[in-house]
Amino acid sequence: MTLPTTTGWPTGTMRAAAVAAPHVSKILDLPIPAPAPGEVLVQPLRVGLCGTDLELLHGTASYVRDGRAPYPLVFGHEWVGRVVAVAPDAERGTGARLRAGDRVVGHTMISCGDCRACHRGRRNECAALREVGLYGQQGAAAQYLRMPARALSVVPEDVQDAEAMLVEPAVTVLEGLERVRCAPGDRVLVIGTGTIGLLAVQLTARMAGAVDVVGVEDNGLATARRMGARHAFLPGEAPAGHYDVVVEASGAAPAFHDALRCTGVGGRIAAVGVATEPVDGVHIGELVLRGVTVHGIRHGLDQYDRVLKLFQDKALTAEGMIADVLPLERVSDAFALLQDAGRTAPKVALDPSAP
Template identity: 40%
Template sequence: MRAPVKAFVVTGPGEAGVQDLEPPTAGPGDVVVDVARAGVCGTDVEFFTGEMQYLHDGFAAYPMRLGHEWSGTVTAVGDGVGAGWLGRRVTGDTMLGCGACHRCRSGRQHVCAARTELGIRGGRAGALAERVAVPASALHALPDEVDDALGALVEPGGNALRAVRGADVHPGGRVLILGPGTIGLLAAMFARAAGAEVHLLGVEPRSLEFARSLGFAGVWRQADTPDLPWDAVVDASNASRLPATALDLVEPGGRVVCIGLAGSPSLVDTRTIALKDVTVVGVLSASPGLAATIEAYARGDVDPRPLVAATLRLDDLAPVLAGERPVGAGPGPKIHVAI
C-alpha cells in the first residue's frame, strides 16, 4: 500500500482541514508533481465561506481540494508523457479544456465550456497538497532564476500581465489601477516595467501604504484622485460600482480592463462606452500569459515576492481562510503555503 499524502480539504462552508488521502497517480497524458509552494487566492476564501458562485451553479461541490497557484517538481509521468519531464521544476495552467472543441482547437481552452479548473471546477483536485496530478500539456518549466515562491506567483502574474496587455500599456502612457490587492499590484508592476506612469486607487490605509512602499508614488483614495487624462483604467477590485467609475475616468478612445469580480452584478451605461469610443476588455484567466510571466520573472523585470506576507504550513491554513491574519505577517496581500 502506498503511503498517503496530506491534502487540505474543504468539506463544507467553514469546515476544512488536512486529511491523509490516497496519493495521486499519473494517468495517460498526466504527471504527478511534488508541490513545493502554493498560494492562497480570494477564490479559495470564497469556497471556504460557501460564497463562490461555482458552488451555486453546479460547477463545484464539496468536498473540495483547493489550490491553483503552485510550483513543484515532476516525480512521475503517465503513458504518452516524455521522460524528460521527470525531475523538472514546473508550474502549470489552471484552466484545463476538453481539447476537442472549437475553443480548445483555436487556443482558447481557458474558455472551454467543458473545462475543469485545478482546485476550482469540475472536481479537479488542487495543489494545496503534498502531491497533485496535472496534464503534462498544462505544464510550464521553471528556469533556475524563478524560485519556488516566484513559481507560485506565476498564475496571478499571468492574470495581471493579460490585464496590462488588454490596457495596451506603452511607454509614457498613463494607467490607473483600481484595487491595490495582489492582482492590482502585479498589474502595476507589469505596467511600470512597460514604461507607463502608474497610479493606484484604493480604500484601506494599510494597502495604500504598502503600495507606496513598492515605489508607486501615485496612490490615491477616490476622493483624492487627481484630474488627469487616463489612457487606461484597470478594475482589479471586487466593488460592483467601480467598473462604472473606470468608464467615467478613462479618456475617450482609451481602454477599460475588467479583471476584478464583484459579488453582485456591475452596471455600466453602454451609451458611455459608445460615445467615448472606449474599448472594454475582460480577462478571465492567466492561461495566455503564463509563459511571458515566467520570462519576465526570470529577467527580473518584475519581482512580486514582496507581496507574500507570510508562508505557512498546511495545518495553519484554515484560520487564514476564515479571515485571520497570521501572527507576524508582513504588509503584503498574499499568503503562501510551503509543502
C-alpha cells in the first residue's frame, strides 16, 4: 500500500495577521506549521471577518477574557483555502480523499471525538472543543494553516471562493432554521441585516416564502429587500404577535424584546446574534402563556456539506454580501472597514494569497 507523502510540505516562515494586544492588529512572521498525523496544510484564499473578530480585536470576547485566547492571536474562522500538502495518514476518517490542489472550507469547531457529547453524536456540544482562529487553534489569516483532515469539507468546482467563504456563517443560520422547524407557510421575521441576517433572509425566503426584516442600516435593509424580504422595518415597528419564526441575528440586547414582541402564539425564536449584555425586563410568563420557544443556536457543525450544496444550487448567493477583499498586509484597514456602518455590504475579507 502506498501512503501519500508529505512531499511538498513547505518549511520556513510565513506571514500571519494577528491581534497583538487590545485594539492592535499586526503582521507577524511565524514558522510554517510542521506536518502532524491526520492533518493537512492549507493555503487560505479568502478569510471573512465578523463581529467575533472585532471582539477579539477589542479584547471583549469571552475567549480573551477567560484566558483561552492569549495574544498574539492569529484570527480567521470563516475561510476557503487550497490544500498544499497532506500528512501521511490524513486521508483516514474523513470520508473524503484530500489531495493537494483541493479547495476546502474548514470547520470552526474541532470536536475532541472522545467526550460524552461526542460519543452521543452531538459534536456541536463537545466539552473539549478547539475553535479555529478563536482558541486552541491558529486561524486562517495567514499564508498557511494546518487543519485536521476530518474538519474540512471539499468545495465543489462551481462554488466561487466568495461563496465558500460564507459557508461558515451560513451553517449556523441553517442550524437555527432547522431547530425552529422553519417550514413553508411560516411567517418569518429576521432581525439584523449583517451577514447572518442577510443569509437568513435568503434562506427563509425560499424555505418559508414570507419573510420580513428589521434593521438600522439603509444598505442592509435595501439588500434584504433585493434578497426577498417583503417588508423592511426599523426596530420596534414590525407588527406585534405576527410571526411564527423570528431569527434574532443582530446581537443587540434590546432586539430580543422586539423578537419576543413580534412572535405569535406558539412561535419559535432562533437567537443567533451573541448579545454581550443582559436583556433586562424579560417576562418569562409572557413566554409561557404564549407558548413561545427560544432556541440558542451555538453553531452548525454538521451543516457544512449541506450549505455547500445550497450555494451550488444557487439557493444562496454571495452577491451583495461582500464590501471588499484586502490583502493580509492591510488588516487594520479591513478592521476599520468592518466597523464602518456605512459600508456597502456586511462582510469584509482578507486574501492571504495576494502578493
